[in-house]
Structures are given as structure tokens and as C-alpha cells.
Amino acid sequence: MxxxxxxxxxxxxxxxxxxxxxxxxxxxxxxxxxxxxxxxxxxxxxxxxxxxxxxxxxxxxxxxxxxxxxxxxxxxxxxxxxxxxxxxxxxxxxxxxxxxxxxxxxxxxxxxxxxxxxxxxxxxxxxxxxxxxxxxxxxxxDSPTGPGGTVVAVTGAKGGVGTTVTAVQLALAACASGHSTALADLDLQSGDVASYLDVRFRRSVVDLATIQDISPRVLQDAMFAHPSGLALLLAPADGERGEEVTDRSVRQILSALRTRYEVVVVDCGTHMDTANAAAVEMADTALLVVTPDVVAVRAAKRMVRLWDRLQIRKAEETLTVVNRQVRSTEIQPPLVQKVTGTRVARTTVPAHFKELQSVVDAGRMHDLEAKSTVKQALWALAAELGLVRAPDGEPRAGTRLRGDRGSVGLRRGRHR
Structure with missing residues (x-):
């Protein structure tokens, strides 16, 4: 040969x-x-x-x-x-x-x-x-025919800002538009994707952590096929097992996912460790979710500085999403952009939690009504990111579906 x-x-x-x-x-x-x-x-x-x-x-x-x-x-x-x-x-x-x-x-x-x-x-x-x-x-x-799908890492500035809701709805939007989509929960100690989507499944990301060669069959066995069409890779039920997932295993897992799916959305939670830091570093798009209050904006600034010190990602390469936005607050997107040094998404998500409460309590986020203003905003954000397929098969708006970013080591990284 x-x-x-x-x-x-x-x-x-x-x-x-x-x-x-x-x-x-x-x-x-x-x-x-x-x-x-x-x-x-x-x-x-x-x-x-x-x-x-x-x-x-x-x-x-x-x-x-x-x-x-x-x-x-x-x-x-x-x-x-x-x-x-x-x-x-x-x-x-x-x-x-x-x-x-x-x-x-x-x-x-x-x-x-x-x-x-x-x-x-x-x-x-x-x-x-x-x-x-x-x-x-x-x-x-079903071998891949290109450099792989796009990876979107979703991280919260602090707990309770809506990280998982954002990640789930972005994945649902991509899936509904016709993209093969995986949603990975890398909030390893306290991931809630399974709870939000009414899933009970024994396998998790930990089952892939020690495998050196993740074949399509091995990957498929670890994924849960959700009725919505999403492929789910869940966080471990026992949070202490999250320590078994290393930055190296995350790189292997995400590389395997992006060869199999057009869109991979990663819920990184709010606690940074080497594993989800590797996901942020690998991602074509890194979203930082923040609410328009002083505590959350300060937390976002700390997170951005942490990523900069570890050479994971520059501030200007991070896209901040303002969740629970209200017009009456003094903290508006331009101020968030100025304080954090990041780019702020054009799409903001309104503060209408009552729309979410019933589906959150039932664990059926995929059943959120189309008329929900929160869902409409998050699906508009998916379109802004280029995750929604237009009728002609091309991304509807925003960035290209397949990113050009590469990845560098967590501690031997470089600024791009």
C-alpha cells in the first residue's frame, strides 16, 4: 500500500x-x-x-x-x-x-x-x-468526511445563571434544524442535564475516561439516545467519580464526538477544573453565561482572567451571553462587555422564569412551548452562532458551522 x-x-x-x-x-x-x-x-x-x-x-x-x-x-x-x-x-x-x-x-x-x-x-x-x-x-x-463538527462550550460565570438551560436549548435548536447533535455534560460533580431531560441512564462520561481508542461502537454505547433526537453523554451519578475524567480524556472524548456529530454542545458548569477547562480550550465557540447583576458580572470577569492566566482562551475569543435581561437594570450588555473584555452576543435572554418552571419541575425541558420568549431567545442565539440550518442547508447566521480553532495544552498553551 x-x-x-x-x-x-x-x-x-x-x-x-x-x-x-x-x-x-x-x-x-x-x-x-x-x-x-x-x-x-x-x-x-x-x-x-x-x-x-x-x-x-x-x-x-x-x-x-x-x-x-x-x-x-x-x-x-x-x-x-x-x-x-x-x-x-x-x-x-x-x-x-x-x-x-x-x-x-x-x-x-x-x-x-x-x-x-x-x-x-x-x-x-x-x-x-x-x-x-x-x-x-x-x-x-459512517466514517467522517471532514475535520469534524463544531464544539460549543457553555460555562456559567457562577452558579444559578442558567448554564444548563442555555446548553440544553442550544442543543435542541441545532437538533431540530436537522443537525446531528450531541450534548455532553461535563459539570462532573453536579451535572443536571439528565434531570432537565428526564433521563435515567447508568452510563456516563466516566465510562470513556480510561479508554485509549474510542471507537464508534464504544462511543455509541456510552451515549443515551433521547426522544428529542439528541445524543446525550451524561455526567456521573456519583459526583466523586468525576475525578476520573482528566483533561487528556476530555480531549479524546470531544475529538471522538466531533467526528460523529455535526454539533457538540458541552455543559461545563461553573466550576473550572482541568477537564472542563480542556473543553473550553478545544471549543470552536466558548459561551460564558452571565446575569445582569454585580455579583455575576464580577464572577464573569474572574473567570475570564482565570482562562487568560492558564492560557486557555483570550477574553476577546469568548462570547458572553446575558441571561435574565431586563430593561430596567443598570447593567446592560455594553457594560458587561466593557467590564469583562469579552464579546457580548447580540441576543439576550429575557427574565421570564415562570415560562420555564413547569418544564423544569417536570424534567422535560424539551417540551418548552414554542411561544416561550426564553426559548425563542435561546434558539435565536443558536442561529447567531450558526447552529441552525437554513432551508438551503447552510447555517442561518453567525459563525461557520465548522470552526477553524485548534487546541493547545492546558499548561503549555499559547495565546492565539
């Missing part, structure tokens, strides 16, 4: 050297090298949009790539294109860098100066892994 190899090398001399050696490998089909991280991601996205089979089996990332550093680029490729085997080419072959490369998603490391035997071995191993993943993803005839 021919192995297609795409080198990503920032230095012209190094690119020639790598390409020459690759051309000598048996059954290898080197593709013209790309010179920077942006070109690599754009090339892979274009190929993936055509078909999974168009992607190269192996990508070589040289340590001199830029502007995104090599490890961060590897992480982005591994998350967005999980069927591609990535190999790092570097002069530093220390155990520390090897471990960091593996944590980022690399399938191998080749030292400089290049050795034919080592390069052949690493490429062959990565290609074999890639072929196995593609066979696995192709099981049942």
Missing part, C-alpha cells in the same frame, strides 16, 4: 533534505512540503472536506515549523484530523520532549540528522496506525 506523506518544514534547506529522503522510502508518496503551520492546517482541511481518504496517512512536522510551535501544531492536527499519523522531526530526542510529543498526539519522533532506517520505521509505524484508525472509523459505513 502506498503511504502518502506530507512534510511541514519551515526551512527550505531542511525541506529539500526531508523530501529527498522520503522519496527513497519504499511505497512512499511524498507530497509537496508546506512551509508553515497555517498552510498545513488549510491543506488538511481542504483534503478532509473532500473525503477522509484524501488525507495523507502521515504528516511530518519539523521542529523549525512556524508560526505555531511544533508541539502545538501536532496537538491541533491530532485533534482535528485524528486519522492522520503525525511524526515530529527534531534535534532534541530527550525523554522529556519525547513524552511531550506523545502527549500532544504524535505517533513517533525522528531525530536529526535524519537516519533512513529510523525515518522508515517511524513512518511505517504511523502509517499503520493511520490505516487502522481509518478502518475503525469506517466500520458501519
Amino acid at each position: 502506498t503511504t502518502r506523506i506530507l512534510p511541514a518544514v519551515g526551512d527550505a534547506d531542511a525541506a529539500r533534505s526531508v523530501t529527498t529522503l522520503l522519496s527513497q522510502l519504499p511505497d512512499a508518496e511524498p507530497v509537496g512540503p508546506v512551509g508553515d503551520s497555517t498552510s498545513l492546517i488549510d491543506t488538511l482541511a481542504r483534503l478532509a472536506a473532500e473525503s477522509l481518504d484524501e488525507l495523507p496517512e502521515v504528516v511530518l512536522v519539523h521542529e523549525r515549523i512556524g508560526p505555531v510551535p511544533a508541539l502545538e501544531l501536532i496537538r491541533e492536527v491530532a485533534l482535528r484530523f485524528p486519522a492522520v499519523g503525525v511524526v515530529l522531526v527534531t534535534g532534541d530526542t530527550s525523554p522529556g520532549l519525547y513524552s511531550a510529543a506523545m502527549d500532544s498526539g504524535a505517533r513517533g519522533l525522528v531525530g536529526l540528522p535524519l537516519s533512513y532506517e529510523e525515518l522508515a520505521q517511524r513512518v511505517q509505524s504511523a502509517a499503520g496506525w493511520s490505516s487502522g484508525v481509518r478502518r475503525h472509523l469506517g466500520h458501519g459505513g
Whole structure:
């Protein structure tokens, strides 16, 4: 079988050297090298949009790539294109860098100066892994045909601001418009998605936390098929088990979800730990829900600063949603934007809790009436985010359905 190899090398001399050696490998089909991280991601996205089979089996990332550093680029490729085997080419072959490369998603490391035997071995191993993943993803005839669906992380500035209601209604809106939609509850200690949607299900996100290779069948077994059409991945019934879900497992879980669903909405709750922080970091869109009061706005500001210090996400990359908005309050969306430094959604959600009380008490949020002003506002927000499919099949408004954001490590992250 021919192995297609795409080198990503920032230095012209190094690119020639790598390409020459690759051309000598048996059954290898080197593709013209790309010179920077942006070109690599754009090339892979274009190929993936055509078909999974168009992607190269192996990508070589040289340590001199830029502007995104090599490890961060590897992480982005591994998350967005999980069927591609990535190999790092570097002069530093220390155990520390090897471990960091593996944590980022690399399938191998080749030292400089290049050795034919080592390069052949690493490429062959990565290609074999890639072929196995593609066979696995192709099981049942429903392999992904693109870089994956969009991920929306919904976080509350503090408890009680309406985080779960927002997440549930966004997911219901996307599902009702025809998108295959998953709703994941990563409020690991006190998630309420099951209660809001009248679900009793033994499996949870914890069942996926220790699995290294999440196949479509394993993922399906952990999901609950809700009558509304949503696929639910629930928080554990026993909150202490949430500690079993790590940031690494969240990245694997969300990567698996986005290959299977067009829209993935994640309820991150209000308590930040490494697991839901990883979800915020991976998300194409991060929503921060706030109510128009001093305590909530201050909490939102603290949350944004926390994300900034941990290099999870910049303030300007965060979209704040004002919930329970009333015209008489002094705290209006422009003030929230000024205080938090975030962008504020054009859509605000009115303070009409009486509309919600009966469905919340019954645990049937999916039965909220269409005439509800709260539902209308949240579905309008879904349209603003581009989660609602227009009659012609395109997103109705807002951002593109498939985001271009990648992901970086929680502690080794970078500002974008």
C-alpha cells in the first residue's frame, strides 16, 4: 500500500533534505512540503472536506515549523484530523520532549540528522496506525468526511445563571434544524442535564475516561439516545467519580464526538477544573453565561482572567451571553462587555422564569412551548452562532458551522 506523506518544514534547506529522503522510502508518496503551520492546517482541511481518504496517512512536522510551535501544531492536527499519523522531526530526542510529543498526539519522533532506517520505521509505524484508525472509523459505513463538527462550550460565570438551560436549548435548536447533535455534560460533580431531560441512564462520561481508542461502537454505547433526537453523554451519578475524567480524556472524548456529530454542545458548569477547562480550550465557540447583576458580572470577569492566566482562551475569543435581561437594570450588555473584555452576543435572554418552571419541575425541558420568549431567545442565539440550518442547508447566521480553532495544552498553551 502506498503511504502518502506530507512534510511541514519551515526551512527550505531542511525541506529539500526531508523530501529527498522520503522519496527513497519504499511505497512512499511524498507530497509537496508546506512551509508553515497555517498552510498545513488549510491543506488538511481542504483534503478532509473532500473525503477522509484524501488525507495523507502521515504528516511530518519539523521542529523549525512556524508560526505555531511544533508541539502545538501536532496537538491541533491530532485533534482535528485524528486519522492522520503525525511524526515530529527534531534535534532534541530527550525523554522529556519525547513524552511531550506523545502527549500532544504524535505517533513517533525522528531525530536529526535524519537516519533512513529510523525515518522508515517511524513512518511505517504511523502509517499503520493511520490505516487502522481509518478502518475503525469506517466500520458501519459512517466514517467522517471532514475535520469534524463544531464544539460549543457553555460555562456559567457562577452558579444559578442558567448554564444548563442555555446548553440544553442550544442543543435542541441545532437538533431540530436537522443537525446531528450531541450534548455532553461535563459539570462532573453536579451535572443536571439528565434531570432537565428526564433521563435515567447508568452510563456516563466516566465510562470513556480510561479508554485509549474510542471507537464508534464504544462511543455509541456510552451515549443515551433521547426522544428529542439528541445524543446525550451524561455526567456521573456519583459526583466523586468525576475525578476520573482528566483533561487528556476530555480531549479524546470531544475529538471522538466531533467526528460523529455535526454539533457538540458541552455543559461545563461553573466550576473550572482541568477537564472542563480542556473543553473550553478545544471549543470552536466558548459561551460564558452571565446575569445582569454585580455579583455575576464580577464572577464573569474572574473567570475570564482565570482562562487568560492558564492560557486557555483570550477574553476577546469568548462570547458572553446575558441571561435574565431586563430593561430596567443598570447593567446592560455594553457594560458587561466593557467590564469583562469579552464579546457580548447580540441576543439576550429575557427574565421570564415562570415560562420555564413547569418544564423544569417536570424534567422535560424539551417540551418548552414554542411561544416561550426564553426559548425563542435561546434558539435565536443558536442561529447567531450558526447552529441552525437554513432551508438551503447552510447555517442561518453567525459563525461557520465548522470552526477553524485548534487546541493547545492546558499548561503549555499559547495565546492565539
